[in-house]
Amino acid sequence: MSSPIRATSLQGIDTLIKELGGDFVQALHACNVSLNFKNLEDEYLPYRQYAQLLEYCSNEFNCPSFRLQLANKQEFEILGHIAIAAKSSTNIEEAINWVKNYLHLHSPALTMNVQPLENTQTLFLSFGINLSPQPLVNQALELTLGLACKTLKELSNNQCKPMQVFLPQKLAVNSYAYNAFFGCPVVEDRNCAGIVINKQHLALKLSISSLSKTQATFKYLAQYGAHTQPLPEQVIALIKPMLPIHQCSNLTIATALGMHPRTLHRALAKHNTSFVKLKDQTRRTLAEYYLRQNHHCLATISELLGYQEQATLCASIKRWFGCSARVLKKRKMLH
Template sequence: MPATPPSSTKPPRRRAEPWTRAGALRGLRALAAQLGQDAEALLARQKLPLAALDDPEVRLPYRGLCRLLEAGARDWACPDFGLRLAAVQHLSLLGAVGLAARLPARVGEALTALGDRLGAHSDAFTMALEVAGPRAVLSYRPACPEEPKTQLLAFAMAVTRNAVAFVSGQPDFAPQAVRLACPAPADAAVRRALARGLGASLRWGAPQTALQLDAALLDAPTAIQDTQYAPLIRDTLARLTAPPRPGTPDAPDAPDTVALVHQHIARLLPPGPCTQATVARALGLHPRALQRRLAAQGTHFSALLDAHRHALALTLLRQGTLPLAALARQLGYADQSVFNQAFRRWTGQSPGRLRRQALGPARAREAGAW
């Protein structure tokens, strides 16, 4: 009997574990302090990295986050755990992805822009905006629908509500209805706490998890559009989706530190101060750790700060609303002479000359360019 040739069929490739950024845990330490609990112990019991409490770019297994939220509600006797953790979250949860909402002029466009960029925050779920007549629906669609539990879905809807309120500039925004694609909890205290916290007509066991709002709100102007920093925001967002350069870290767990530093420089400057130490602190890193991460991506903090100052200086000069001394302070320079030297290095000319070219002598004189 002839020997059976070895099979060339390769075993099916195992699907990578769905992940999400640890930005979702922002505020967990504060919540633990309020309840007299230990955040580190909660993470340890779920076998999640403790670094997630300090570094929002740590990638957490999505199923691990689901388990943590359920464990927090159970172990800390906190039936609205997901809602309380979401209370301090809006676009901050998304890190640099949240910048996408600062470019469009309308609420609906901003929410769509966020949904289009969510892959850089997590591959575990998507958000879709659909309009049907006078109603609009923001739906939450997990990649592993069998896993998400009550607390995770309530957390997702509370964060979505906060994001709509933030983008629209309506802090009292309340959805018309909330649907959760999970059975009603057996514990009546959990049912009451979540219904009260979501503040809307709540339906359990729905076909999908979604938030319903008045479609007219989508056409309203956003409260957060940022035209001044639009070029920098676009650059940061481009870095989130750009393929890694040869020689730079391209492993799934490598955070895009350059994009994060751009985000924090834009937040701190103006009015400053903006230093490597302040940005490292905002990222939950030691300055040397930040330095190593940037070096691995082929740059350093002073180069990123210099590029931001250059772009911002050109914008402010062409606006013609600030005297040069005040403009230098906005850029974080100790005095105007240091700014003048930097500007000559960037452009080969003085800031006053560029302003005169852009505005004309009369307007430049009014702005203090002479």
């Protein structure tokens, strides 16, 4: 099975579907999902099916806030051994590192990065889906963010609260519903999905530190080892949120990674790439995404990609795709 996710990620979905007046079994059948819901801990399903099921439920039951309601029904424990290790930590920083380093065991399709954003006082916890071609993952990403925010508050006795939440798509429901759920402003169309927190909150002691089953957990995790993203992927994760605020320079990215710009240049060269190439590659990917969505004018896309002028975006589109933005949009609509 390629890019699976632990079936525990569907915890509570049966109850929520029933509350919405839907048929749980029929919903699973419609998305070709076959699971034993009495033993989710030992089951997996393809991430694409998982994402498809969430999108299906939101549309079928006319519930744009489906993912937020489902997040309220889930617990941190769906991550299994990762959650146990994280809850044995002494502070929030250690707990975050456990999740970041071992999230691939929950699903290799899901990644988490931690990086400074705009200033040294805030940190950005970003989440990405590594699937190509990428399915529609709006519901899945918002569910991930919802559970992450809920968990941070729980572990810190409600002290570590998000300052902002970024979404790569437009809000599915009114901003008030999002702000009420997350307890902070939610920014749409920010090129990435993530949570902004106060850097000082990393030192907060865990309010529910647990030592239950930790030795068995550490032994289990040690069999697999922590996952470290390749440097180019780390750079791309930093580029995305920096583009719209016009702070995406070689210096800012190198500083965020704790490197000198020349050191970053040499390190990327070993991967046969460079900061300039990765920035251009990221812009190309985002441009194609926004043009396919057909929600934004070129002026807005230009701002999201960090261009000073719309004409520069138009020239880049022609270089990337060999045609104008108008022609490209028509092609996407035909497909």
